Amino acid sequence: xxxxxxxxxxxxxxxxxxxxxxxxxxxxxxxxxxxxxxxxxxxxxxxxxxxxxxxxxxxxxxxxxxxxxxx
Numbered sequence: 001x002x003x004x005x006x007x008x009x010x011x012x013x014x015x016x017x018x019x020x021x022x023x024x025x026x027x028x029x030x031x032x033x034x035x036x037x038x039x040x041x042x043x044x045x046x047x048x049x050x051x052x053x054x055x056x057x058x059x060x061x062x063x064x065x066x067x068x069x070x071x
Contacts, residue, residue: 007034
């Protein structure tokens with residue numbers, strides 16, 4: 001499973017562009033979609049919450065589903 005938490009870091013735009021090309025989306029759709037999933041799953045928009053491995057796994061699974069659903 002891909003770790004998408006890079007989308008919250010300093011290289012987020014480069015990774016979003018890569019994913020956007022792969023899934024035929026706009027980079028803004030990728031970034032917004034990831035933030036939506038993080039907020040829905042964690043109930044927060046604080047990156048520190050992603051240190052919990054179980055939470056990170058759920059976020060990655062849901063965002064992977066988000067990407068494939070739009071592909």
